[in-house]
Amino acid sequence: MLRLLALSLLLSTGALAPAVAGDLPPEAAELMVPLPLSPTGQPVVGYPDGAPATLPTALSFTADELAKLKAGGFKAGIAMQALDSPWNTLQVEALTKTLKEYGIDVVAVTDAKQSPTAQADHLDGMVAQGVDLIFSVPIDPQGQSETYQRVSKSGVKIVFMDNVAYDMAPGKDYVTVVASDNEQNAVFATDEMIAAMGGSGKVALMTYIQEAYYSIAARVAGFEKSVAAHPGVEVVAREKFTQPREVFDKIIAVLTAHPDLKGVFAVWGDPAMQAIAGAESIGRTDLIVTTNDLGPDSALYVARDQIVAIGAQLPYDLGIAEAQAGAAALLGKEVPPYISLPSLRVKKINLLSALEQVTKQPVPDEIVKACADACF
Secondary structure: OHHHHHHHHHHHHOOOHHHHHOOOOHHHHHHOOOOOOOOEOOOEOOEOOOOEOEOHHHOOOOHHHHHHHHHOOOEEEEEEOOOOOHHHHHHHHHHHHHHHHOOOEEEEEEEOOOOHHHHHHHHHHHHHOOOOEEEEOOOOOOOOHHHHHHHHHOOOEEEEEOOOOOOOOEOOOEOEEEEEOHHHHHHHHHHHHHHHOOOOEEEEEEEEOOOOOHHHHHHHHHHHHHHHOOOOEEEEEEEEEOOHHHHHHHHHHHHHHOOOEEEEEEOOHHHHHHHHHHHHHOOOOOOEEEEEOOOHHHHHHHHOOOOOEEEEOOHHHHHHHHHHHHHHHHOOOOOOOEEEEOOEEEOHHHHHHHHHHHHOOOOOHHHHHHHOOOOO
């Protein structure tokens, strides 16, 4: 049922237009069908086994409610962990546009550059500006719990993006969390890495140092789940980074210690691209790399056969869902504790359709040319 609902959601938003309107090869068309949602998300207060997943279609507004929003004079802030990738910028774009349609004024958009201290200052600044609503991605959900609880106690409504700060209850301390099905994304990408390796061999994981970051933990869980299902695969390195650029040197060290390494799964696109650059700097152009998150930058790597597969999120659609959740909270409407969007499977054969679905923009000419008629 969730698979049918997810497909209905994407069709209704036009997100699958390239897949249904174009004459796609069967493999590409199948990849464009979203995977079933995982039934639960991050364990939070009141939901020790994870809050139940709900599609964004649960949120809607009457004409009277929209009029009330527009007359409310509401203000919002967006406190991002970073603004260095399409996942971030597309969400901010969708959030800002959708909130404007509701008459909600976005008075601040901040970039913490992965610094919890900077993000705390940004949050305090938004509270001082008198915002009614904050959208935010906690960098260190455990270490920043006190900061977000302070924001909540000030009366500001919080919509979490991707992760929930520790010890906070949905519907009480924050409105909801909106996130992708990160575990499914990682399972798909790791399965594709292993298939490209012939089902066996040595692999490495490149993951973020903040283990409390639930979306990353879910991707690591998906990686481990896939590897456990393939007894011929050996994980020889699990490297952690603070900044993606560190992966360049880390992969060189791993390849030096394990010259027979076949595959790498990186938890998002930037570290994956750094892994490729590091490997190529020492002559390793045969490394099989997969990752999560699709944007024009990582798409070019797929087109050039440097990234085999991506389990992609739908960041623009996430931004719309976040705006809807925040607006509903301002109206006093009940909001589900966890709103999730399904995974999008991406390989070279469906790259053009997938990238359009993710970015809502025409595919750049550079990527089309790099595909050499092998992408649809």
